[in-house]
Amino acid sequence: MTTGTKLKLLREKKRISQEELAYAVGVTQTTIGNWEHGKSIRHEYISKLAEALEVPSEYLLLEIQSNNAIAPPPEKENNTTGFEFIIKAPNNFFEDLNRKIDFLVTKFD
Template sequence: MVIGAKLKQARESKRISQEELALMLKTTQKTISNWESDKSIPSLDYLAKIEAVLEVDILSWLAEKGIVFNQHNDKGDNAAIINKDFSKELKEQYEKRLEEKDRNIEELKNEILFLRNMLNNNNK
């Protein structure tokens, strides 16, 4: 079972609608729908919120997808992620997010440049 199906099952077992869950998580119903249909994947922050709201074990869900959290590494950290053969779909989703991040960075750089130019023109 994939994460989206598990999320839907957990939500429905609590008799919570997508709209209600969205309000609890401070997101949109469409986002919940996308997660449940595996069109997108919740961030780690959202996974933590989902775990608290729906009282589920997210770590076991992730372990089934090959994502394991090392509880005791040699540095004393508790959140090291070990990749154990990610699925093709998960890799594609990750690549899409990286591309979106790059586009957002480029847009922000352009906006900063524009604002600097505006500021320089106003100071003349």
């Protein structure tokens, strides 16, 4: 399985868009699309991708030349017993929200 194929499968498994992954890594959505379609990935982005997708860097780098499906990467242990909210919104929404929270914190400090 190629790195691009793994990238796409992992991204879809996490239910994030190319744009969201691009923002997390610091590239454009087009770049993510190119990587998923087999274009080469500069080494400096491998660790950022691995962190964003919560997999070891080695998993992304290792390409298996086989028709057999390979096992997915080991899940990171999550010792919390809660749940997680996923909010999909434009980036400027969070920037504006952070400004408002900062304002309130300084006002009531």
